[in-house]
Amino acid sequence: MTDVNFQYPIFGPEIKCPHCRQTIEALTLTDTYLCPRHGAFEADPNTKVLVHLQSDRHWRLWEDKWYRQHTHPDGIRFEIHEALDRLYTEGYRAIKVTIAERYYSLISSYLEKSNNWQGDQPESKIYKLYGLPVEFSGKSSDEPCWEIVNFILEKEKGAPSRYPYFRLFE
Numbered sequence: 001m002t003d004v005n006f007q008y009p010i011f012g013p014e015i016k017c018p019h020c021r022q023t024i025e026a027l028t029l030t031d032t033y034l035c036p037r038h039g040a041f042e043a044d045p046n047t048k049v050l051v052h053l054q055s056d057r058h059w060r061l062w063e064d065k066w067y068r069q070h071t072h073p074d075g076i077r078f079e080i081h082e083a084l085d086r087l088y089t090e091g092y093r094a095i096k097v098t099i100a101e102r103y104y105s106l107i108s109s110y111l112e113k114s115n116n117w118q119g120d121q122p123e124s125k126i127y128k129l130y131g132l133p134v135e136f137s138g139k140s141s142d143e144p145c146w147e148i149v150n151f152i153l154e155k156e157k158g159a160p161s162r163y164p165y166f167r168l169f170e
Contacts, residue, residue, distance in 0.1 A: 009033065009043035011050070011061065017041075018050065018059045018066035062148040070150065073107045077129070080151055084130060087155055096154040098135045100146045 009031045017024045017035040024035040033041045033050075040053045050059040050066070058069040070076040080097060087094055099107065112128040127134040137146040 010045045010048060011043055015041075015050075016064075016066070018052070018057075018068065060148040062145055067148050067150055069148075070103065070106070073110050076103055076107055076150060077110060080129065080153075083151075083153055084132075087153060091157065092155040093158055094132055094153045094155050096133045096135065097129060097151055098137055098154070099151045100149060101136045101138065102146070103150065104136050 007028045008026045011033075012026070014023050014025045015033055016022065017033075017038055018041070019038045020035065022035065022037070024033050024041075026033050031043045031045065033043065035041065038052065038054075041059075042051050042053055043049075044051065048060065049069070050061070051057070052059070058071075059066045060069055061067075068075065068079065070079070076099070080099075084094055107129075108127075110129070111134055114126050114128070137143065
């Protein structure tokens, strides 16, 4: 008798669609998953990447969550903007964003840059995106999640001020 797992792609008999998060099934004896709403996704067993065949978007899995692997700065910026909106509707505000180092060359020209006059090194730069301080993650080998995860928002409870630049005086 053959092992049933060899009949399915590398992620098993079913996954959550990266777009709509509905459970979708694998097509047996292929490397493909089929979502009735979004079409076919092909799983590459060597790279462990899921590719949406219609759009050529790439996804990787970390702790049961799919992360899109961006190739254009607008994609990562849009994803961060959506996450900020979700935080706001949940009653939180973001205070910092940490972006995966692998996106530095892709997004750095889109960041606001200013000098850090309060730090020990006045020549050091502070990066901002949507008014938030930006840091880049350490090297991927330090924390394996940064090979897949795109960014993390640091948050605190409370709706953001309507005038974020005046928070010092609140």
